Amino acid sequence: MIALAVALLIAVALGMAFADQGPASVLRHLYLIPTLWAALARGAIGGGLVGTLAGLLHAPVALPAVERDGLTSQTLDGLLSLALPIVAGLLVGRLVDGSRARAARLAAVLAIQRRLDGPEPLDDKLIGVARELCAALRARRLALMVGADVRTALLASVPVGTLVDTDSAAAFALATGQRVSTVDLAADPRLLTEEAAGPTPLRALALPLVSGAGVVGVMAVEWAGELSRATRAAAEELALHVGLAVENARLTLRQHHFAEELAEKVSAATARLRELDQAKTEFLSVVSHELRTPLTALQGFSELLLRSALAPDRARRCLVYLHTEACTLGRIVGELLDLSRIEAGRPIELRPEPVDLAELIERNLEIFAAEHREHRFRWTAGGPGVALHADPDALDRMVKNLLSNAVKYSPRGGRVCVSACPAADRPGMIELAVEDDGVGIPADQLSRIFDKYVRVPHPETAAARGLGLGLSLVKALAEAHGGRVEVESLPGKGSRFRLLLPEADRDF
């Protein structure tokens, strides 16, 4: 382009030489055409260069007239024609440079905004923003550091890859919010570097990125050679835009993340509510079934006693059945009452007294061994003195529930081991452990098994009866005693429940 403008200048100069009309030749005005063209195309440098060339080409025509005729209106006109292309080229070029810089700045702001608007993570967006800024500022190198701490801040640089020192100028700008400006990086005594100075000075700026939330990062820019006031102002303006845009992007991402999290929580809560609703429905059905079984027995045996004159031993057997089923009914009603009390937030009423744990366990094991002959029960006492201060009924229910659970989830029979001893890892607590080699519990269900109405589905235990309340009652009763219940389980290998209760000398 410049070459074409120069060629045009030469053509004008040759035209003037051939026309031989001296400095007053009308052709002299044609020098302005390539000058303005160069200024419009290449700014102040192009306009100034071509304008100067035009002036120089016109000088051999204008100056001899001045020497010959002195300062007349014609020779002054010649001198004006000599100076005009230079001035016009520079002025128009500067205006063009200014408007181009403003347009580039605006385009960069829009491009940065577009880049930061997307849903990608911020560090992915920053590299694009750094590229836009580097191009808009015509910088040699540019880096964006976003974050409050230099050690954890996100970093994007053009060209990619730069070391970061925690005591660097960028870190200083980030920590203090002050800009750092240097006219020559290699010669600046504040920068401790062994890098030798090159032939071109490296100007640099570290500008804090400021938003309403304070300093959110730093923009570090490096130029080789000139750093004009306009470029510096552009860098400062763009840093301001980037600070606000980064903060907006962070807020948008946070909002997006929050919305996703909220949607997940709502979805989980909805699923849990559905599950709970279904569990309650199942519970009602199970409760009805559980209640009907002893009621049917009570009805049947009482009718038999009323209608038939039975032999005394047979009548006695019927009465024993009636008593057993009444006890079952009572246990179910007791559990339901406990449940309603827990749900209502009322404390469980306990009547603590010294309890012989070994005797209680042995009694229950005898009952379970009699009912479940396919299971082998093993009892290991932890030595004499394993005594508890607990509510005997509550303790009995906890033991029964744990044993019932062990039996229920070992459908093919198996070993059920019960032990009681002082807890090695919890001083002042007694540990009662019930271990089975049944179907076990998947890891993802372990956190739920102490919830109400929860029954872990398993094809082998689908026929097992239960309200899904046993373990939640055990947990509530243990906590009411100041203890707790824990579980370890492996699917297919079995489960181990560990009931921890305070020793006899503890008050509760």
Next chain:
Amino acid sequence: MLLLSAPFDPGALAPARRPPRAYAQVGGAVAPLIVAGLGSAWVGAFPTLGPALAGGAVHGGLLALGWLLATDAAAGWTGPVVRLVATLILVSVTARLHPLGALAFLLVPAALLLEGRRDPRLRAIGLGGARPAHALAGLAAGAFLGAHLLATASRTFGYRLHAGDLSAYLAALAYDVGANALTAEWVFRGAVFSLLWRRWAFWPAALLATALALLRYLLDPALPHAVEARAGAVFYLGLVGLIGCALRAWSGSLLPGYLAALAFFAAYRMFGS
């Protein structure tokens, strides 16, 4: 990127430039030679060798000044500076002793390159090669200015070209290669402009460096005393200086500006020296 990778001490101050002892030493060594040379010529003792000695000492002193400015007179300056000053004096005297002696000026750039290559700090003032495009641009700019000078001076003031004495023309060219253009480029576009440009923007640095270069030419007794010649010298040497600074900044090397100055002086010498 040094803003991120180099440790930063906001309170650190620039080390003071070295005391001017080295400059005084060089001045103290060169000034007596200049005085002796000019004095001997003035009294008529050595009318040929006296000015040669003075001229060699001036240009040697300029090379030394450039060296000291570029290296901040750091240790190790003595050897190269003494050798360069001695070379210039010897070459200058040789040029006066024999018609072909001026060719010895061609050795000076080589000597400067050899000495300068040993000190990496001199890269910072542009001692190094340039791209062919930059070198060609320098040649073109100098040639254009030279042609313009010939056209303007001949049309405006009626100056005529001297085509007869080729050996004198070549001797003048050799002087430009080894002393005139070389020392101007080395000191004013190299040391002074580079030093100023590291602190200021281009225009102030270029204008001050060019003003100092103009001062050096205006003090040169070889410059014609006619007013139009001095005005022309200010105009054209000012342009040569600014173009030299622009080429130095653009290319990072002194070579394009040096070639521009050589091309310009090659045209200028056609008026006769």
